[in-house]
Structure formats: structure tokens, C-alpha cells
Amino acid sequence: MQIITSHTNADFDALASMLAAKKLYPEAKLVFPGSQEKSMRDFFLESAFYAVDLERLRNINVEDVTMLIIVDNRNPARLGKLGEALGRPGVTVHVYDHHPAANNDVKGEFEKVEEVGATTTLMVELLRQKGVPVTPMEATIYALGIYEETGSLTFVSTTERDALAAAYLIAQGANLNILSDFLSRELTTEQISILNDLLRSAKQYDINGVNVVIAAMATPHYVPDLAVLAHKMRDMESLDALFLVVQMEDKTQIIGRCRIPQVNAGMVLEQMGGGGHPSAASASVKEMTYLQAREQLIDVLKRHIRPGKIARDVMTSPVKTIPAGSTIQQAGAAMTRFSVNVLPVMDVNRVQGFITREVVQKSLFHGLGRQKAEEFMTTGISTCSPDSPMSRVEQIMLEERQRFIPVLDNDGELVGAITRTDLLRSLHEGKLAELPEPGGAGMHAGRNVAGAMVERLPRPVRDVLGVVGEIADEAGFPVYLVGGIVRDLMLRAANLDIDIVVEGDGIVFAGMLVKKLGGRMRAHQKFGTAVVTLPDGLKLDIATARLEFYDSPAALPTVELSSIKKDLYRRDFTINTLAVRLNRSSFGELIDFFGGLRDVKERIIRVLHNLSFVEDPTRVFRALRFEQRFDFRLSKHTQNLVKTAVKMRLFTRLSGARIYAELMLMFSEAEPGSLLKRLSDNDLLKFIHPSARYTSEVELLYDHIDEALTWYRLLYLDITVEIWFVYFLAFLDRLKDPAAEDALERLSAPPRIRRRIRKARAAYRAVLYDFYRDPDMPPSSVYDRLQPLDIETILLMMAKARKDSAKKNISLYLTHLRTVRVSLTGDDLKTLGIPPGPKYKKILSRLKDAKLDGMVETPDDEIAFVRKLAEA
Template sequence: MDVITTHLNADFDAMASMVAAKKLYPEALLVFPGSQEKNLREFFVSTAGYLFDFTKLKGLDLEQVTRLVLVDTRQASRIGKFRELIEAGRVEVHIYDHHPDAEDDVHGSVEVVKPVGATVTLLTELIRQRGIPLSSEEATMLILGIFEDTGSFTFSSTTPEDFRAAAYLVEQGADLNMVSDLVTRELTAEQVALLNELLQSARTYNINGVDVCVATVSVDKYVGDFAVLVHKLKDMENLDVIFALARMEDRIYLVARSRIPEVNVGEIAAHFGGGGHATAASATIRDLTLIQAEDRLFELLQSTIKPSVTARTLMSSPVLTADAESSLGQVEEIMLRYNINAMPVLEKGRLAGLINRQVVEKAIYHGLRDQKVSDYMNRDFSTVQASATLMEIQKHLVEHQQRILPVMDGDRLVGVVTRRDLLNHLITDRSREPMALKEEMASGPWGRRKNVTSVLAEQLPREIIGLLRRFGELGQELHYKVYAVGGFVRDLLLRRPNLDIDIVVEGDGIRFAKAFAEREGIRARCHKKFNTAVLIFDERLKVDVATARLEYYQYPAALPVVQFGSLKMDLYRRDFTINTLALALNPDEFGQLIDFFGGQRDIKDKAIRVLHNLSFVEDPTRILRAIRFEQRFGFRVGKQTASLMRHAVKIGLIDRLGGQRLFHEIQHILMEEDPVPAVRRMAEFGVLEVICPNVCFDAKAVETLLQIKEVLSWYELSFLEEPLEGWRVYLLGLLSRLHYRDLGKVLERLDLPKNMRERIAWTFQRVNEVLGDFLRLPPPRPSAIYRALQPFRPEEILFMMATTQREEVRRAISHYFHRYRHVQPEIRGRDLQEMGIPPGPIYAKILDRVLDARLNGELRSRQEELALARAMAWRELGAGEGKQ
């Protein structure tokens, strides 16, 4: 059996090439290896499916295939299951392709490969040479492939052969009206909106002398013809190079176009598992978030657009070195004399290790001044050759946190690159500063930067705005950049009240906090281990201050290093994009909103998204926070993020959490204004089952939680003054349907304090007893209600109220809260003492009886209480003793 196939996500050139190949191999079956582009699918359904005999892959017996004809591709990674046939080595392979060479190219016994505008051009020429006739429908199909892959003969990859092939197909009856209808398509409203977002997000970077435009968009559903939109943007703005990334549903689509030889977009797309040629390429990315894909793109651009910076141009030379036989004291003198922090160590003239000042000083402090350097140098280190690129240098100095990087010429040390050398280059390298494609759009409502001083004035008290300004003024004096970050900024945009302020300082956060506290006459609590501090103004207002660490530059190409490098790394460690917004506080840019990771866009889209795919692996509590934020703001967890959450739960990451951390997050969920939807989502994601095995979250469980919500609202509307911890009621509701044995395991898993575990177990036991008593007794008197409920805390009584089905019990609890709970006798123990009653257990007995009588309305005055007490004393102690 012969089979003709093409690449995954086939386009018109791919299908036209298959049809053309069928003319050369008339007995072969036409089989797509997978999905097709949307335009092609629509055309196939309406036209091609009836004209050409395509076979579905699902019904194909691969064992019967003896010859495989590949058209419009030769990459093994792009042909789906047919790769298995080639790897098995038992099929003859014929190849027709116009793409450049790639690492995973397949080779065949017949290879027709030529750099023309479309693969169908090659096949058309073979058909013409062999005199094979074409119907008008076939000619139309073939010319459609040429029009698409040459951009209607406007792409720079178009060749004279493409024009000649098209002319021949017109002679064979190709219908140009149909081609015009398919190639020239009106944009839908969705496509126009997406094109507008591309235009707004587009930024131009000058990378090694080449202007590269990068645009990113995010939509929740698939929008077709993304490549058409990117091409339109390229033509509208006359761009030489454009890379567009679109997150649609749970995938990211990359489309790239290039008019210049310096940028081979096919090579870059191949790194994402895609393909194409130097001028046009695409890829579908499944295992990265949009943020990760963008950062990866910048890394590739830096490394593939021939970097002009090498280790030789950055290094310091000649190199100051230490001999392995030198003493630590001698090395210290050299470091002090030349003010250096690290040195290479040579052993018999060859590089053997590195030594830094910190190690030297500590060793000398411990009395080791005369010891050899070789005993304390670091022998585990990296080197680079003089031709190493900037990306290689950054990898060692930043990711591996090596203080200095020896530069070698073969095995000879010729220089070193220090962190200072790298930082100086990054500071002066303007290629990392993006420029908005449309400046008038850069300050739009969802652009990456905008000034929100008007929002500050609208949402915040004047004194808080003044406080923020003073933070910025002090930062200016100390030459630090100061930012408000996180939930405070998020809620500012959402118009939600939030005075929980977090500050990030690009500098020494502790020094900043101490200086501010001294200036304001307040207290600063510092944590040197974490480089953080808390400014304590009063019980209502505390401000957290954190230090942004300048030494981290894992993603230096994405945005300017000088202004934003350290801040970006600080924000990258946060949980969700909506929590990565920052607000500049320095006077020269006060109120500037900074958005590295699309937080504004996700606020607009009402989406909860993580920054990278390992987010839940690093911190599984983020699963619960995602659910909490989703329900608090009325947002929705993004599809990819939801998939990552389910996978994290499935592989048991929540089981690795400590009980206290897990309970802390559950507590936060139950403290929300309405936690019921969040608990329901916990059940949907399988979180509830992991935390509370054997719990049945069914309609009855939901009803219990809704009843708890109802009684808590009743308590609040009743204006009862005693504060209430509503989360405790919800916790009782969640646990109420567990078997006693399972309850103990859950409480132990959550690592609750022993007294709290005992109290919960006691509550469930006593609630059942009390409700049982209410059922057995006739309508109880007020004193009986008081005695039954008085041992319980308000939260436990409200749980009882929510779980009972009897209206008389609810009424009794209501009366307890409103009428009985705070009733007290007017008389006290001293009154009994004055009556001559000797102190002892009788006091409690008398006062309890008086209280019961007062509750039941039998006593109405102090005199009546005294009379009852006197009468009880006579009965209990005898007439003689109770005379007075």
C-alpha cells in the first residue's frame, strides 16, 4: 500500500501537494496525519471531501504500508504516527518539500527538495513534464496552495518557478474566482478584536541591531486564521520581523514572519516543536504558559540573532590569580589591595579552582591565615571559551550563581567575566528596552504601563496616598526604586477596598524600613534572614517591606534590566498573574502601573492563571488560593491552569503539604464572605476528597453549608454584639458527615492543636445529645434552654441551629441569643454572705436556682431574689442557721 501524507495542522499548500502527488502516485491513499487548519477544514467539508478520496488515519492499517510519500515536510516530529513507520525502517520513503533543512529531517530514496515558495510548485512542474492531465477542480486546488504559501506572490520567498507553475495551472482551468473567495476573506468581529489586541500589545526590541516586533494576546476560545491576522499586522506596520504568541484555550499558538535574512523564523519555531521556513513559520505550544513561552522566545532571539557580545569582549584581562600554594593571608592582601571579591587559583600554571573573599575572611577569622589556598578553594566551577555568547555567560553567572567566570582559550586562562562586568553591559545595552509599536496605544486601559494616580485619588484615603508618596521620596533619597505590589495593587484596579500594603524595594529593604521608621517615629520589626521588615503604624495599619534581589537575572531579555530587572524577578515568584502588578512610588514616576506578566489583561478577562507550569509543584497551597481568588472576584481559573491543578491533585502534591499550611489555606477559604462556591470547586478539583477522605460532598452537604450561611446572616442581621468566627461554623459543617474514626484522622492530618481537636469531637457528641433531648422533651422552659446551650460557644450553637430541621429548636436557639444568654441574677455571693449563709457549694446551688427562676419569669426584682435565696437557705441549712 502507498500512502501520501503531510504535516500536522495541514494548510492549503499541504493539501494541494497531497492532491498533486496523487497524480504522480495514482494508486496511493491520501491520509492526513492529524488535524488541519480551520480554513482548510471548512474548505474540505464544503468542497474537497467530495472531490478527492481522502482516507481517515483511524481506519488505516499501518502494517500494510510499503511506501510513504511525504509532501510539504520531511521533519519526523511533524508527521504524527507515520514516524513509527520510518523509525521501523521497513517502508520506502519519497519526499517533496520546499522547507529548509532541520535536525530531525527524514531521508528517502527519492528526494525533491528546492527552496521555492510552495511545495505544490515542485509537483506541478513534474506533472507538466510528464504530461499528466488536470481537471479544473484539481488545477484550482493546486493553485490555491501556491497563492497561500506565497502570500498571493508577495512573500520574499516567492520564486519565478511559482509564477510559472501558477500560469500553467490557469491554462489547465484553475478557477481564480474561487481562489479569490478563499484567499481574500472578510475578518469576523472576533478577528478584528484580536487584531486590535495584537496591535496594542506589540513591542519592538532592537536585538543585536535587528528590530524584532513581539506581540502577545490571550483569549479563552479559539479564534481561527491567526496567521492571517499576524500577516495583516506585518503589512499594516511594514514590519521586517514579527513574532506573535496567542493563548487560546489551553494552547499557545506561535506565528512568525520575517523579511530579512538575519532572522530565520523557521529555526526559532522549530525549538517550539513547530516548523516552516526562514520567512514564515508557526508552532503549537502545549507545555508552557504564555509568560514562559514569551521568555523562551526572547532567549532564542538572543542566541539565534548572531550576538555580537562574547566573553572576549566582556572579560577583564590580564587576570589576577592566586597560586595554590599561597596562604590565605597572602590572598587576602591581594584582594584588599586590588579591591576584588574572587580570584582564580592556579596549580602548576593551570586553572584549578576559585576562591572568594567571604571564604578567605571566615577562614582567617577562625585562625587559618597560614593555611594553603588549595585546601579551601572551590574546585567545582564552570568556565567558558572566549567565543561564548552572552546567554552562556548569563547562565553561569546568574543561574549557577558563580561569582566570577574564567574565560579560556583552549586550556589557557585568558580572562574573567564578573557579575559587575555583566551588569555594566546590561545597564548600557539598550536592546532590551521595548518600544511600543503604537505609542498612543501603549497607555491604553490594558497596556503594560499606565498612570493610575486618578484611581489612587478615587479609591484611597488621602493619608494613605500621602504615605505612599513618602515611601517614594525616601527611596529617591536612598537611590532605591520603591514599589507597591501584589494584592493591594490588584484590588485597586478592581475597585475593592484593601489597605494591606506590601512594598518592594530595589535595594536594602531593612535599611529602608529602619530609615522610614526613624523618620516617622514608628516601630519597624526586621527579619534579617529574609531581608524583610514590617512597619507598624498602629493596630489597624501595618506595611510589609521586602527586598528585591538584584542578583537574579534569569529572564534579562524580556524587559529593561536597569529599571525593572530585580522587581520582575521578585514578582515572578508570585502565585498568579493578577498578583504580579506593581505601582511605582518614586516621585519621578509616581502612580505608574507596571505589568510584566499580563495581570491587567487577566483582570480584564476575569481569569486566574499561574505564571509557569511548575507553580503548583513549587507550592501546592496555590491550588486552594486559586479557588479562593476565583470565587472572591467572580473570576474563572484558566483552562491550562485548571489542567495543572487537576494534575497536581492527581499526583498527590497536596499530600506533601504540612497540616498547618493546609489548614491555614482552608481557614482562609472558610473566612470568605461566601465560601460555599469555593468548597464546591474544591470538590470539583478533587481537593476536598484528598483533605477529607470518605467525605460525601452531595446535595445534602451543600444544603448544610447553605443553611450555615443563612444562620450566619441571621446572626449578623440580629445585631448581636459578640464577635463571631464564622469559619468555625463552616468547618463544623464540612466535618459533620464524617464517621468518628475518619474525623480523628482528618483533624490529625490538619495538625490542629490538641485542645481544638478535642473541642470539635466534644461538640459533635454534645450537639447530638442536646438535639436528642430537645426531641424527647415537651417545649422546654427557658431555664432548660439556657442550661442546654450555655456550655457551647456561639459558633457551635449556630452549627446546631443550621443542622436541625425542627423550627421549635431554631426558635429556642433564637430566644437563647436574644433573651436568655446574658440574663444574670441581681444578687451575688456577698449578698448571701450578708444573710449569714456560710460560704460553700450552697452558694452555687442557690444562685443557679435564682437564675433559673429569673429566666422562667418567676422573679422580677432583687427583693424577690433575696426572698427565694433565704427560703432555700432555710431548707438546706435549717431554720436556726438561716435566721439572719
């Protein structure tokens, strides 16, 4: 027997998902595992949908269940009696859900679990994919599920997919009047009375610095639609975290509604046997009074809510300083080098004061560059400790008007600093967290992305990252996942280039990782980095948090140890500045200092500062590469900075090897032709060679290469192609030989590549000429011309070939001629009585040509052919 079910206290999302699942599993029976919300019961009473074939739970023998299809739920505790079927031999489980993952989730042989606002959205998408028709009444039910679960598409968990599913249902005839009737009902007199009692019983609790309101009461009769009252109360009082605890009849119902990242209602109520989303969850407990339930809830909240932020959580560390005795001129140089606006002045290990950029600039204007910085520094400053509450930090900065706060340990030594930017980011982190994720919800600055990591990273990678966090805790190092893997996590794109940054000694940390997991490491002491290769081949790049400064435009950077914030600031674009904490206490917390998540959402490439391209002009090539790869666009300001870099001819200062490396990466992208056009649009080709152009002929050649590569892939041959080399050959194709040599010289191309290109250019021109001159060339001659060439040259020839006869020759070679072999060997010739000697080579060559040309086929044919040659 197949059963479709959901969760106790079922809502419209559960009902709609069950009904949609019935269309995918027509033999299954619909069974609610327990009670339903009053709004849904009213719907059954008032609508024509009472005729739905629902089976009563009491009529189901769990032992007869062979398949359990669970929708809108993975919590076994919410399956009621049907949960007994889990784990039984012969029972298959299919799961469709949208709730965040939990430790005790039901595991199914098939699972469709994705981050959308409603499970009904997933089901509607499946129906559309399979071409299953939807009636107007069904569309109405499905729309009720989506609209109720997403707050009529207004909850932060709502995604674009929910809106598209709703639009599709409206197009299928969903009745909006019915939706309005059941989703916008006024409170009854009884509900108003209960709401009044809840408001009177509400108490505010300060739990680890977070205000949580709990309303607890008992009522002798059942209270319907308690969730509706929770919404009303939260909105009336503008509450960030609200829990209702109501004892009724034989159970106590708990409803949670939260809109701050510090309180995850789903995780909290999961500890009490329930579950749900971070913003909305519920639980039902038996044999417990409302007072007992409230106390247990408070205990759970105390364990769940991390203490409020302290100075240690927001400070920047380590801090760049200058020693006492430094001049104003030296202070200014340090500020420019390290991109800071304030520098503490140190006497040994003690802070004497600090000097600001404004003071330095004015002092320099007045010709005081050789004066000591301490003569103009701010003294008598207030400090705080790492454990100081944020209220103390705010008091110093706002009331004492001190823009920079040194953080001192118990010994009075400087361990960090808090700036106005640090404070503003801390105060507004909650607002930053409300930015929606591209293509979905739930991954924001100040929010935890551990769930997304579970969904999108392979299990071995997640396990290794967990160990990284454990080792970091043991060593006392803050540790972060950074770079492209975090960016692509937000984009839902595959990327297993694991970059780890350690606020500590990265090489020491890498050694600890190898000791724990095995494998090997290769360290680079100069940069404080190491590459760890684990026994299974997985590689991790480990780096010490560092900053870079450039002594001159386009020079290679000088590196110094720094903080994670400075480490991220040295990166090329905001989309690459995202980081994820890996320490166990904050595993999965997203770090976004520079608005990277916003730019990912808006699909923008943006530099971090105005001198970015001056410091490293190769970033222009990377900007265009990312623009094409992700279908992003350069911000207007970034585009203007590209024009400035071109105007200043900064690319002439780059070594050829650096430009060559960027070109190889560009030619390895999915659409090199589009990238080449962008180089041309931005007037960059002239820095490779003055004669380099992107013309209609070049565009056509690149299109033909794309076609040739697609054709080749469909052959499923066993020859790997260096795709970048095909496009690189095409790039040089329009240049005359001297110009091509000049370009290779400018790019400092490796000697091996130069030799290979010279050979390819000469070969494909000569061979194509021969193919054009002799369209009926025998297969053996085709083989002789193509066999010495590499596959990249042959594919470029296929793209360049203008005549069908030439294309047929190339196709024949790749699909047939290249694998033709003769069965006879020199030993066979000796057996046939042919005296050994140089003629063996000539005979076997003639035999090979005959087989290529179809003159011989079988081994007997070969023997006869050889004997005839020997007799001649």
C-alpha cells in the same frame, strides 16, 4: 440664592449637566460663567430649547449667592466672575465633575467626582436613582452632552456607564436626528480657510524625545468651534500630540488633543489657566500674543514631558551571571533555576560574553556538559551604557542581531541587561496603555494611576506612600507598591494590605521609614523582609526584590535577591503581578510585565508558567479562592494544569499545616460552600481525607449556615464570631469520629483547635438530641446546655436544627437567656441571715434557674424566693 454653573466656553456636557442639576435643585438659577461653544449657541437658536430659563451673568450679584452648584468643572479659573463666591462665609459648594484631579481644584461640602466619560452620565445616573422622570427633549439634551464629550462613545475615556446612560436616554425618547444634526456638521467655508492656515503654520517640535505639533496663528475675528478644527487636523495628519494656539480679538485660545500617555493635555493646559482631560483640554489666555503663548506652551511641555526612554528605563537589573570556568551543565542548571534564557559569563567584574539556552541544550545533547561555558559563549558583543538612547539599543538588537545587550557603567561593570522582551515591551507600551480599565478608563500599563489612588485610597495611606517615594529617592532605591492592593485598585475594591518592594535593601529601607515616621519594625533577615507598624497602627510589608526557586516539587522556596521583574514573576497569578512606582519622578506609573491588567479586565485567573502548580500546589487552592471571591474564571490552560497536578498527586507532598492554612482562608471567604464545591469538582477533597465529599446534604448545611449567620448579624449582639470555624465544623460534620481525627491529623491542626472540635462535635450532637427529645424543655435547662458552648458551636447547631422547637431554644438563649442575671449576691444572703456555707452556691443556682424560668422578676421577688428556700 442658589446658582448652577459650569465653565467658560461651555459645551454640551456643561449644558446637559446644568439642566440635569436643575431637576435636583429646582430653586437654583442656571447661569453660564462666560461664553459657550458655537455648536451650543447654534442649538439654542435652532431648537425649541430657547425657552430654558437661563439667567444672565450680569444680572447676578455674587454677594447674594448662598449655594454654588458647579458641574463639569472644578477649576476656579474657569468660573469667571462666579468664582468670587468661593470661600465667602455662608456659601455652600456642591461639585459634580468627571475631570482628573488637580492641585487647585474647588473643594465642596458635597462632591460627586468619578471617572466617567461625561459629567452628564453622573447626572443621569442620579436622576434614575432618585426616580426623577426625563422628557424626550431633556433626554435629547443629555444625550448630546454624553455623545459630544465621548466622541459618540469612541474616546478612550468612555466607560460602560456612559453607554448605559446613553441607552437609557434613547429609551426615554432622545431624538437621534437632532444628535446627528449637531454632532456631524460639515465645516463651513470660513472653517476650511482657518484649517488651511493652521496646517500651514503647524511646526513639529521634538520635546524630550516626543514629537509635538503646534499650530499658531492670529486672526482678526473670532473663530468658532476651534475644538472641531483640532479634531479634524489631528485625524487628517494622524498626530499623537497637537496644540492649536490662535489669537483672536482680545484673547488667545489654546486647544490640546493628545493620544499618547507621555503628554497629558489637561495637566499641560492647567499650567496656562485651563484644564481638561489627558486627551482633550483647552485654555484661554489674555494679554498675550499667540507667539508669546506658543513659547510659554513649549516651556510648559518641556517641564511636563519626561525625557525619552533610555537604556536604564527598560533594562533588567540585577542580572544573573555565571563565572568564567563554569561548565555547560552548571550553566544549564542556573538557567533552569532562575528561569532565564541567556547568562553573561563573567571574569571577576567584566563581561567576557554570553551563552544562550539554545547553545547549552545542544551542547548537552552532544555530551559536552563538562566543557567550560566560555568555550561556546558568544564573544565580541556590543554593549551600551545606562544612558544610551533607545535608538542605540534598537540598532544593536535589530541591525547587529544581538538578542541580549549587557548594560555597563563607566567603569565597565555590569549593571543591567536588555532582552528582546524588554525592547518589545518598551516599543509597544503605548499600545498596551490603550487597554481599557474594568468599569472605567484611565488605568493602563504604561499609564499613571495616581489619580485613581487619590480617589480610592484613604488620605493617610496616600500620605504614607508619598513618604515612601521620598525616602526611596533619598536612598537611591526604586520602590514599588505591589500585590493585592494594586489588583484591587484596578477592581475598585477595598484593600489596605500595603506591600512594598524595594530594588535595594528592604530592611535598611524599612529602618529609614521608621526613623522618618516613627513606629516599629520587625525584620526577617533570611528573606530580606520587614513589617513596619506606624504609630497610627497602619502596617506596611517591606520586601527586597527577590526571586524564588524550588529544589523539588512542593518544597519551600529558596530566595535570592533580584529585580522587580523577577520578583513579580515569582508570584502565583498574572492578576497579582501588577505594580505601581512610588518614586516621586514617576509616582503612580503602572507596571505590567505579564499581562495582569488584561486578565483583570477579562476576569481570568492565569498562572505565569507551566510548572507553577508543581513548584507550589497550594496555588491551586488560591486560584479557586480568587476565582470565587472576584467572580473570575480559570483560564483553560490553568484548568488543565490543575488536572495535571491532581493526576500527579502533588498535594500529598504538601505539609498538613500548609493545607490547613489554605482551608482556613477558604472558610473565611464570603461563600465557602461554593469553594468547597469547586474543591470537589477538581477532585481535591480526597487529599484532605478520602471520605470527604461534597453532597447535596453538605450543600444544604452550608446554605443553612449562611442563613444562620445572616440571622445572627441582624441581632447586633456583642459576641464576635470566628466564621471560618463554623464552616470548618460543618466540613468535618459528615465524617465519623475516626475519620475526623484522621483529617485533623493530616491537616496538622493545632492541639487547641483539635480539643475545641472534639468538644463541639460531642456537644452539638448531645444538645440537639435533648432538644428533640424534650421540645418543651424549660428555659433554665436550655441555658444549662448552651451556656458552656462557644458561639460558633451554637450557630452550627442553629444551622443543623431540623425542628422549630430546637431553633426557638437557641434563639431564646442568644437573645435573652444568656444575659439574665440575678441581683442578689453572697453578701445579700448573709444580710438576710442565712449562715455562710456551700449552700450559697446551691441557693444562687436555684435562684438563677427561677429567674430564667420566669418565676422571679424583681429584687423583691428574689428575696422572697431565697427566704422560702432557706426556710425549706
